[in-house]
Amino acid sequence: MDFTPIRVQKVYEDIIEQFKNMIYSGQLQKGDKLPPERELCQMLDVSRASMREALRAMEVMGIVDSRPGEGTYIVDEITSSMFKPLSLIIALEKNQADFIELRKILESACAKRAAEMRSDEDLEKMQSQIKIMMESDDEGRRAEADKKLHRIISEATGNKLLIDMVEVIADGIDAYIKDARKRLMQDPRNVDALLQQHIAICNHIKNKDGQAAAREMEMHIDFVEEKLKRL
Amino acid sequence: MDFTPIRVQKVYEDIIEQFKNMIYSGQLQKGDKLPPERELCQMLDVSRASMREALRAMEVMGIVDSRPGEGTYIVDEITSSMFKPLSLIIALEKNQADFIELRKILESACAKRAAEMRSDEDLEKMQSQIKIMMESDDEGRRAEADKKLHRIISEATGNKLLIDMVEVIADGIDAYIKDARKRLMQDPRNVDALLQQHIAICNHIKNKDGQAAAREMEMHIDFVEEKLKRL
DNA sequence: TTTCCTCTTGCGGTCTGACCAGTATAATAG
């Protein structure tokens, strides 16, 4: 006998399901205020504990926002919170190849779009970070500038989704390889290579050459990945 | 006076924070079994309700898995569950430009990698879907084949992360534009145009021309987006 | 009448303790 295992739906999952349907059907929209928890419990005939588990779950998903004394609302602005779990998953996953590939895809796409849409202001911000990288002797500061530069590039796309996602993935990976990076940067040749790559990327963005910027970004991430592997 | 609002950390967030740190520090690893809820409560000196809110939150993040009578475990395999909230956010967001752009980035990257890594088996699967599209008169079946084809392409990359993410985003957007698509497909010219685009993408994948496949995929999504806008 | 303060009310946040229904393990019978 080979029966299918019965998947027992937990109450909180059921509750989320109902909210989901109301969102899909448009009955719940951005910014809407939800009834008080106690009322919701009566409506769905569940305990407050279960209702709260569902609400907390939706809170970490970035779908609702509960404020003490005020009430619970459907969020009215997308936040990066929904991507936060990613950094934890990255920390759990020893084989990070998939994450690095995803990062490469996203960051090169950012570079391409940044090249196409950048304002002069964006360009200035990038170059000020590069200046810090060139002039500073402190690896900590250089690493910070590196990070900022990548963020400025993603911000130049104007796509909030992209910005948040790149940041979470980059942070997750960076936290994981932090020590390795430090050791890598003890060799001045590596420091210089990285600097040249960053300059090249920015130049392509300056010249509004999206293709080249994307290619350069991809090579840049490949370079770091390759060096780290050898460590 | 311009004080910073005091951010009151909720208990469940605090608990998650502690788990997060243990994951980052490596004290908690994939597959580990957690102590029973009641013990955890004692360790952290919190109520079971709060502990459960934290656990449920981590469950929807795809980090832990609780099984009745058995215990709670750190997940040992990445699941797509962490991306599920995205489809809800998509449903909430009227302006989907950012999502469509993200989709374009991911799917064209998939096409590129699929072209580079595809097996003959992958190719066969793609072509069988195209055959369905060509021969079927039922728009429902054609839409299904369309969807499957895109999934086969993402699967050809072998990157689970990418597969899950593309699926969630595509599903979210498709659900949103479902009716519009139906109307679009009432015009045979559109049906044919889409078919030609799919064939072109697959041909590039067949020829292992990643650049062309990516470009074609991007144009394909642009085409659909453009047509939908005019509707 | 208007403004300001106070107080009530409503809300989310947290805790306690209890019971249920599965799973796993130890004890028992064969």
Place this chain on the structure above:
DNA sequence: CTATTATACTGGTCAGACCGCAAGAGGAAA
């Protein structure tokens, strides 16, 4: 030694209580 049964353990759910914050009602002062 094996198969069965009984027990302990674990997550899932519920009910009820109390706290502190926020908003709005109502009254006091200008």
